[in-house]
Amino acid sequence: MTHEIKAKSALKVIEPEKVKTLLMPGEVGATIELIVKDKNGKITDHRGPMRSRSFTRQFLELLWIQALQIPENSLYQVRDTGNVLRAICESAKTFTCDAGIGVVTLGIIVGTGNTAPTIDDYVIETPIPHDAVPPTAGALQYGAVAFGAPASDATTSRFTITRDFSNNSGGAITVNEIGLYVEGYVYNITYYFMTIRDVIGGGLAVPNGQTLTINYQPQAAI
Numbered sequence: 001m002t003h004e005i006k007a008k009s010a011l012k013v014i015e016p017e018k019v020k021t022l023l024m025p026g027e028v029g030a031t032i033e034l035i036v037k038d039k040n041g042k043i044t045d046h047r048g049p050m051r052s053r054s055f056t057r058q059f060l061e062l063l064w065i066q067a068l069q070i071p072e073n074s075l076y077q078v079r080d081t082g083n084v085l086r087a088i089c090e091s092a093k094t095f096t097c098d099a100g101i102g103v104v105t106l107g108i109i110v111g112t113g114n115t116a117p118t119i120d121d122y123v124i125e126t127p128i129p130h131d132a133v134p135p136t137a138g139a140l141q142y143g144a145v146a147f148g149a150p151a152s153d154a155t156t157s158r159f160t161i162t163r164d165f166s167n168n169s170g171g172a173i174t175v176n177e178i179g180l181y182v183e184g185y186v187y188n189i190t191y192y193f194m195t196i197r198d199v200i201g202g203g204l205a206v207p208n209g210q211t212l213t214i215n216y217q218p219q220a221a222i
Contacts, residue, residue: 022051023156023221029055030196032178033215034204044210052198052216054117059195062184066090078184080191081105081123091185095195097161099145099181102130105192107145108163108214111177114199121197124179131169140173140206141166158219165212174203178214 023029033048061078065088070076075087088094099107104127113125131139148160161180167173180196196216206212 022049023219025155025221028218028220030219031217032198033217034200035213035215036204036206036210037213038207038210044207045204047200047204049215049217052196054121054198055196056117056121056194057119058122058193062088062094062182062193062195065184066094072186075186078193079122080184080193081181083122086184086191087186088184088191089186093183093185093190096183097145097180098147099142099163101144102132102142104130104142106181106183108161108216109179109181109194110140110165110175110212110214111179112174112203114176114203117197117199122194124177124194124197126177128165128173128175131166135168135170137169137171138173139169140212141168156219156221158217161216161218163214165206165214167206167208167210167212170208172205172207174205175212176200176203180216 022031030052031049032052035043036045037043058078061076065076069090072089075089077085078088080086097107109124109127111124111127115125129139130142143164143166145161145163150157150159176199178198178200179194181192182195184191184193
């Protein structure tokens with residue numbers, strides 16, 4: 001008999017005051033934290049927080065579109081996760097990443113690819129699929145994306161994007177790559193773009209019956 005593992009992403013958001021500042025003064029970037037817990041909540045592996053070093057060009061292109069308020073009659077092309085250049089305008093939906101349970105087109109995404117990141121990466125190399133019930137070998141159960149509110153200390157402002165990935169597949173799954181997919185918009189059509197891709201050296205094994213929590217923290221330091 002198998003049981004679905006319940007994810008509680010909102011409970012896993014790391015407290016800002018407990019996060020070591022890893023950015024240099026004047027720098028904008030992100031940190032990433034990886035936590036693996038068993039079914040009783042015991043931590044079996046913990047990596048980070050560590051620097052996320054792999055913002056892609058789509059991040060800056062979407063930011064530029066928003067900053068300049070590019071209208072629908074003067075679009076700018078950005079490469080989406082399907083490797084298609086999409087003409088995008090400014091929108092209140094741009095950078096949205098509040099994916100629900102089981103959504104693999106938006107939010108934090110995991111994969112098994114280990115090719116070194118480049119600025120031109122537009123998609124996770126080998127995505128790990130969402131595991132529905134009954135369980136499927138090689139798949140993880142994607143929880144809903146949750147957020148921690150913005151917070152600041154004397155030198156750094158930050159907020160948290162977090163997601164749980166539960167393994168009920170019957171075997172261990174190694175996560176090698178992590179990305180952040182966000183929305184872009186034009187003419188009432190939503191497209192999806194990867195803004196971060198990180199590769200974890202040596203990978204991170206998630207044993208069967210355990211849950212991986214990923215915390216991304218966009219930050220600005222002074």
